[in-house]
Amino acid sequence: MANVSSVADPAAGPVSTGPAVRVGGNPFRFVRRLRLGDILAIAPFILFALLFLLIPTLGLVVGAFQDGDGNFTLQNVMDLGTPQIVASFWISIRVSAASAILGAGIGLVIALAIIRGRLPDAIRSTVMTFSGVASNFAGIPLAFAFLATLGRLGLVTVLLKFFGFDLYKSGFNLLSFWGLTITYLYFQIPLMILIIAPAIDGLKKEWGEAAATLGATNGQFWRYIGLPVLWPNLLGTLSLLFANAFGAIATAYALTGSSLNIVPILLYAQIRGDVLHNPGLGAALALGMIVITAFANVIYLVIRTRAERWLK
Amino acid sequence: MKSGKLWSWIIFGLGAAYFLVPLLATFEFSLRIRREGYTFDAYTSVFSDGRFQASFSYSLIVGVCAIVIGLLIVVPAAYYVRLRAPHLRPIIEFITLLPLIIPAIILVFGYIRMYNTSSPLPLLGTNLGTDILLTLAYVALALPYMYRAVDTGLRTIDVQTLTEAANILGANQATIIARVIFPNIIVAVLSGAFLTLAIVIGEFTIASLLNRQVFGVYMQNVGANRAFEPAALAVISFVITWGAMGMIQLLARFAPKTARRD
Numbered sequence: 001m002a003n004v005s006s007v008a009d010p011a012a013g014p015v016s017t018g019p020a021v022r023v024g025g026n027p028f029r030f031v032r033r034l035r036l037g038d039i040l041a042i043a044p045f046i047l048f049a050l051l052f053l054l055i056p057t058l059g060l061v062v063g064a065f066q067d068g069d070g071n072f073t074l075q076n077v078m079d080l081g082t083p084q085i086v087a088s089f090w091i092s093i094r095v096s097a098a099s100a101i102l103g104a105g106i107g108l109v110i111a112l113a114i115i116r117g118r119l120p121d122a123i124r125s126t127v128m129t130f131s132g133v134a135s136n137f138a139g140i141p142l143a144f145a146f147l148a149t150l151g152r153l154g155l156v157t158v159l160l161k162f163f164g165f166d167l168y169k170s171g172f173n174l175l176s177f178w179g180l181t182i183t184y185l186y187f188q189i190p191l192m193i194l195i196i197a198p199a200i201d202g203l204k205k206e207w208g209e210a211a212a213t214l215g216a217t218n219g220q221f222w223r224y225i226g227l228p229v230l231w232p233n234l235l236g237t238l239s240l241l242f243a244n245a246f247g248a249i250a251t252a253y254a255l256t257g258s259s260l261n262i263v264p265i266l267l268y269a270q271i272r273g274d275v276l277h278n279p280g281l282g283a284a285l286a287l288g289m290i291v292i293t294a295f296a297n298v299i300y301l302v303i304r305t306r307a308e309r310w311l312k
Numbered sequence: 313m314k315s316g317k318l319w320s321w322i323i324f325g326l327g328a329a330y331f332l333v334p335l336l337a338t339f340e341f342s343l344r345i346r347r348e349g350y351t352f353d354a355y356t357s358v359f360s361d362g363r364f365q366a367s368f369s370y371s372l373i374v375g376v377c378a379i380v381i382g383l384l385i386v387v388p389a390a391y392y393v394r395l396r397a398p399h400l401r402p403i404i405e406f407i408t409l410l411p412l413i414i415p416a417i418i419l420v421f422g423y424i425r426m427y428n429t430s431s432p433l434p435l436l437g438t439n440l441g442t443d444i445l446l447t448l449a450y451v452a453l454a455l456p457y458m459y460r461a462v463d464t465g466l467r468t469i470d471v472q473t474l475t476e477a478a479n480i481l482g483a484n485q486a487t488i489i490a491r492v493i494f495p496n497i498i499v500a501v502l503s504g505a506f507l508t509l510a511i512v513i514g515e516f517t518i519a520s521l522l523n524r525q526v527f528g529v530y531m532q533n534v535g536a537n538r539a540f541e542p543a544a545l546a547v548i549s550f551v552i553t554w555g556a557m558g559m560i561q562l563l564a565r566f567a568p569k570t571a572r573r574d
Contacts, residue, residue, distance in 0.1 A: 037484070037485035037486070038392055038396060038397075038485075040388070040485075040486075041388035041389060041391065041392035041485065041489070042388070042389050042392050042393075042397075042400075044384065044385045044388070044389070045385050045386065045388070045389035045404070045407075048385050048448075048451070048452075049407045049410075052419075052423070052448050052449070052451070052452050053407065053410050053411065053414070053419070053452055053455075054407075054410075055422075055426065056419060056422025056423050056425070056426045057410075057414055057418060057419070057422050059422055059425055059426050060418065060421060060422050060425065063425065106327070109323055110323060110324070110327045113319070113320040113323040113324055113327075114320070114324060117316065117317060117319070117320025117321075117323070117324075118316070118317050118320065119317075119320050119321070119324060123324065127324075127327075129557065129561060130331065132557045132560075133550075133553050133554050133557045134331060136507075136510050136511065136553050136556075136557070137549070137550055137553050139514050139515070139516055139528060140514060140516050140528055140531040140532050140535065140545075140549075141514060141531065141545060141546040141549035141550065142546075143535070144338065144531075144535060144542040144543055144545060144546035145334045145335065145337070145338040145543075145546045145550075146334060147542070147543075148334070148337050148338040148340075148341035148342070148542075148543045148546070149333060149334040149337035149338065153341075154337055154341070155333075155336070155337035155340050155341060156333065156337060185330075186330075186331070186334065189327075189330075189331075190331075218316070243412075243413070246415070247415025247416065247417070247418075248415075249415075249416075249417055249516075249517050250515075250516040250517055250528065250532075253516070253532070254516075254531075254532055254535050257536075264415065264417050264517075267417055267418075267421065268417060268517070268521070271417075271420075271421055271424065271521055272521070282421070283421075283425075286418050286421050286422075289415060289417075289418055290414065290418055293413060293414070293415060294413055294414075297409075297412070297413045
């Protein structure tokens, strides 16, 4: 599964491999040996990264600190403090955090059940394949699927009503915080399973046997060995799931229109029609998103390098 | 010990229910279009819609172009890094991870500001320019997956020896990449390509903000105006995603199993 390794193992030689640059004591030795063919090989990649990743993003960051005439200002960033924008960030953070925490928890339990629960091997491979599909089944169609399930005419809603329970009268609404969180779990849980499965595989059988020999119960094994070893992985994946949900927009947009104003939807509306009536404020909004997702991802990458210690 | 196994089954069952019920419900919903009973009319209505055909084929074309351009960018770079500049690896890998760190909406916002009609490179001024920008945006989205796939492929072959052998036979670097390295990693490349396709085919945010009528935008329009067709579209999308992932699984069986020797 290429996608598994791609998501699960984004930095096989992680960012912190600084010393590798000092080859033979001269960091620029490779420059001397650079040949035309080498330059042609790497140039398109560098050019692409500059023009379509780095400069556009940096442009936004710079734009967040510029007024209409291009002068430096902190006003845009200060304007993020308006109640509408603060509310957007708050609901986005809550949905992302809830779907990340629940997704990580439920994903871990399912992964433990299929890997260490002595279930048939066929179940494990089926779950892993399905997780690959479901983690990529996001966006617009996912919203449709949940409307058909938990919407006012959805199958589950109708069935529950048939059995005498009115979901919507009980206060549930798909177009709400919990509705969006439940929908996001559909790609968060599988992503967690894909990322955590290799880590669970890394828990050596001997550790369990050693613990049992010393008289540890199953609960004690998890309390003192299993979870502490998995802990960095859990924490890292949690921040990855958070960033994953924080940047998502299509599902929420198709599900709620603009009735649930999460940050990406606010930004979408701003790009579409300048609803904030201030282009600089749009850039500041983007800056806010970049800071939050980058922060979550940096936590993931840092923790990941530490987590790998035990799982070799 | 017995109860442990029972719990595993219960957890598995609950999980399966959460993941299968929405699929069943969506399928059931898509059949409800006629009052008399279940029919496949929603699917007929979708497939016969000219905008479905147009948007789907447009997405497919953009997706394939993105894959080709992505390969032209990624394969030489990954080859170069592996063979000659392993010390650049952390930097290159970090760059390939950026699209996972920068949300798509930020990326397209940056493009709109950078490539507007009053910029030095006004890609957004023409239709063709916007098409190109959309394709390149998808290359960016696919970069993490594409690079991983290619790099995994390179890891399973002996790049050094193959290169030296080809060199001795008088091949230049372009020939080596195109005719020696690429055919050896084609299986890995294809799995990256299918993953890219699965991601690109339903993409909404970037295309919508660039005003391109892709499949994702079409789906969103249908969702806003129809009741049962969206469910049919969700089923179709799920089948497409499943198909792409199935191809990756299938390809994995053909992947060379040689250990890395570098």
